[in-house]
Amino acid sequence: MEIGWSELARYLGGAFALNLVLEGVLPFLNPGAAQRLMAKLSQYETRQLRWGGLIGMVTGLALLWMARNG
Numbered sequence: 001m002e003i004g005w006s007e008l009a010r011y012l013g014g015a016f017a018l019n020l021v022l023e024g025v026l027p028f029l030n031p032g033a034a035q036r037l038m039a040k041l042s043q044y045e046t047r048q049l050r051w052g053g054l055i056g057m058v059t060g061l062a063l064l065w066m067a068r069n070g
Contacts (some may be wrong), residue, residue, distance in 0.1 A: 003011075027034040041049070 014066075026037070
């Protein structure tokens with residue numbers, strides 16, 4: 001299956017829009033919890049944040065692969 005650049009851009013745009021919606025849910029529903037979470041995250045070392053980001057990206061890619069090929 002081959003997709004063109006315009007279709008890829010549409011998928012990425014949709015994924016980015018969905019990401020913004022999901023990231024906005026916690027601050028909208030519970031701003032206090034979002035503030036506490038951000039304060040706690042600011043105390044972590046850069047290395048820990050990088051590993052957390054890497055784990056999140058790999059997990060997301062695996063879930064996306066399973067959803068598309070499952």
